[in-house]
Amino acid sequence: MPKLQKFSRLLLILPLFFLAGCNMVVMSPSGDIATQQRDLIIVSTVLMLLIIIPVIFLTLFFAWRYRRSNTAADYAPEWHHSTRLEIVIWSAPLAIIIALGAVTWISTHKLDPYRPLDRIDADRAIPADTKPLTVEVVALDWKWLFFYPDLGIATVNELAAPVDVPIDFKITASSVMNSFFIPALAGQVYAMPGMQTRLHAVINKEGEYDGFSANYSGEGFSHMRFKFHGLNQQGFDAWVAQVKQRGTMLNRDAYLKLEKPSEKEPVRYYAGADADLYDAILNMCATPGKMCASEMMHIDMMGGGGKESEENREKLTYDNRHADEGIVAPAATVPATGAPARSEPAESTDGNSMQNMPGMDMQHEGHSMPGSGNGGDPAPAQLNNNN
Helix, strand or coil: CHHHHHHHHHHHHHHHHHHCCCCCHHHCCCEHHHHHHHHHHHHHHHHHHHHHHHHHHHHHHHHHHCCCCCCCCCCCCCCCCCHHHHHHHHHHHHHHHHHHHHHHHHHHHHCCCCCCCCEEECCEECCCCCCCEEEEEEEECCEEEEEECCCCEEEECEEEEECCCCEEEEEEECCCCEEEEECCCEEEEEECECCCEEEEECECCCEEEEEEECCCCCCCHHHCEEEEEEECHHHHHHHHHHHHHHCEEECHHHHHHHHCCCCCCCCEEEEEECCCHHHHHHCCCCCCCCCCHHHHHHHHHCCCCHHHHHHHHHHCCCCCCCHHHCCCCCCCCCCCCCCCCCCCCCECCCCCEHHHCCCCCCCCCCCCCCCCCCCCCCCCHHHCCCC
8 A cells, every 4th residue: 555655646746747847828827818718727627637536546446456466355256237336437427527518618608719808807897998909910921910000000029018908909811820829818819811810818917928829830930929018008108109219111012021931030110000001911902903802702792793803813813922023932832833842742552653643743634723824724703704
């Protein structure tokens, strides 16, 4: 028995060695939403451990109690059923599942990132006259662009907000999907091109916090980080004044230069920004000559644009917007760029290259994907509506 107790203590201490070098910001947050998410993690873990710990303990106990060398243990080879044991085995997990389901249902609605906040923290409700701070977030390759539409400023790779003021984030991306994540503030929310996601949060403690992309998005992903400053109202006003004093103007031309793929981008301040720039980025029409997605959706809603819509195909091509300028994101390969793949062609089960299989080398066979621009099929019918 003393050996079993010593072994059990070692099992309890072992996880501490793995956690010693971890940043525990998720379990020690500074914002109310992140705090509630932390509490949800703890409650869920405790509920699961209510069954896991007894099972682990009893597994070790039975292995020791009924070991071969213990001749004093009861030997019942014909035993096959116990009503009391069956009740315990089934009722305990069922009760835990019901409790977890209830907690998950409530938290899913209460912590919905689209749901406006109803409190500053556990002890304070939001005053009726409080106006949230609106921040428009754009994930670029590979940096973050933040618009403050109510203040008329914008920043790159630096974000700030006053303590105890609700923040309304509107989030999108310029190209590939990323994930906007400030662990001390709230959970991660995806940033996707042509779409807008939302996040409502509040920071309750002054400090400097890390923000980053939690979704792999290419070669510069590792450096796609920024600092989030939680400031008192006076400090936030001073920060805004600094941005306006040191910043330049963010117009369409400046944005198109900023949008080009780059790594380790320094913090940039913009004292002013075009009022409709964020909406243009969201609708994928910041580049001159491109049709806004909202306009295309309106045309579709009205039943199509007739023969005149044939010219819309070129206006709706977004993915290769830098190809004509000779700007290619690192690691980009065929078919968009024409650059060869870095890995060898996959081998089929009979040892032949996949490229040599019938129909696989589409360019050599005279085929191409619809709308690829290589002499293939025309764009989908909704873009060339001749009805």
